[in-house]
Amino acid sequence: MDVTERPGCVAVIGAGPHGLSALKALLQAGIPADGFDRADDLGGNWNFGAPTSRVYESTHLISSKPFTQFPDFPMPDDYPDYPSHRQVKAYFDAYAAHFGLRERITFNTSVVRVEAVDVQAPAPQWDVTVERDGKQATIRYDGVVVANGHNWNPKIPQYPGEFGGEVLHSADYKGADQLRGRRVLVVGAGNTGCDIAVEAAQNATATFHSTRRGYYYNPKFVFGKPSDQIADQLLAMRLPLALRRLAFAATLRTTMGKFEDFGLQKPDHAFFETHPIVNQQLVYYVGHGDITPKPDIERFDAAGAVFTDGTRADVDLVVFATGYLAVFPFLADQDALDAAQGRPQLALQMASPKYQNLWLSGLIQPDSGQWTIAHWQAMAIAAFLDLQRRDPAAAQRLHDELNAERTRRFSGGSHYKDSTRHYYEIAHQDYLEVLEGFLDKTGRLQAVSA
Secondary structure, eight states: OOEEEOTTOEEEEOOSHHHHHHHHHHHHTTOOEEEEOSSSSSOGGGSTTSTTOOOOTTOBOSSOHHHHSBTTBOOOTTSOSSOBHHHHHHHHHHHHHHHTOGGGEEOSOEEEEEEESOTTSSSOOEEEEEEETTEEEEEEESEEEEOSOSSSSBOOOOOSSOOOSEEEEGGGOOOGGGTTTOEEEEEOOSHHHHHHHHHHHHHSSEEEEEOSSBOOEEOSEETTEEHHHHHHHHHHTTOOHHHHHHHHHHHHHHHTOOGGGGTOOOBSSOTTSSOOEEOSHHHHHHHTTSSEEEOOEEEEETTEEEETTSOEEEOSEEEEOOOBOOOOTTBSOGGGGTOGGGOOOOBTTTBOSSOTTEEESOOOEESSOSHHHHHHHHHHHHHHHHHHHHOHHHHHHHHHHHHTTTTOOOOTTOOOOSSGGGTTEEOHHHHHHHHHHHHHHHTHHHHHHO
């Protein structure tokens, strides 16, 4: 197959928020870049209705506007505290137009293979094979940024028994019409699982919600302000973790009460040891009897599920809101990510330990908004690739330094629960502080500040 040369250029895989911010940062650093996305438009998960999208009709942000937006492109003043997916998509469109990104992206194009030309080189060239309309082409790049997201490959748990009704993963859930008039069991207590359970309470005949453990269900507003803004004020005061936990516990006691009083499981962990669930409606509907909490599933049978406490639920629809597994099937060299047991071990959760010019953006699950972090991840990637172009020896030293600490967790002092859901969890203040130090070492921070 013929190879098209793109000397000095970087391929960016994915046109969601991390792909867009990576393209922008590279171009601003003077590095040519081409974007690819298999959907027909930009936005990634937020391109509602596209086969690649995982948002549903009622999706809104769970982090508030100022903590979610790109720092160099604020959301419109008339947007609410928690914008809808349609407003988010319009925001991404405006961002791409403002920075001239759309013309750099080839849509309806799948990346089917990414292969290092010289696997022995620390910074090899990369053959990127793409497919469009059934035809393949290979393009050679000087670097690759993988920004295709980690919330697209459904994780489906296995239980004994065989269920006779319909089984759906939340990846394929789009709206309340799929629940209306059904007897529904929602499995999983992430933000998506709680959203779907609430929508089932409003539309289904009966709703059961199975969780492995108890969680803290945080309100979206506290004292008249978005709750993440209150949390950030506590961080700004430099309160110790123990005091912040006491503050959160007191707030939940006064606003929500004890979750056990509603029949929910008591949390088996401290605050900040699991990804925050921002949903006060779930407790509301549990309190009204419209959602019946259940523990983990022991087994299925034709008519429904039997739970670990011996109770059962007869249902005709099971929705697994059980998350996703991060996979990168197009990478020819899977060792590039050191991904034993399906968990990439990357410096800064971004940098390949093997290749200096293979970076991932978006392999994070922050306790705050995503796109501020997407911006700074992109700035860090562009800064390193610029350093590599200017001073390869300095780039080699910095890459070695990064990899010496690539098992570091950015947890803000918390001990996250051991589950696939928390593989990529970060405390945003901890992570951003480290990114700032990294940018300073590349010499790029001063240029950004100027």
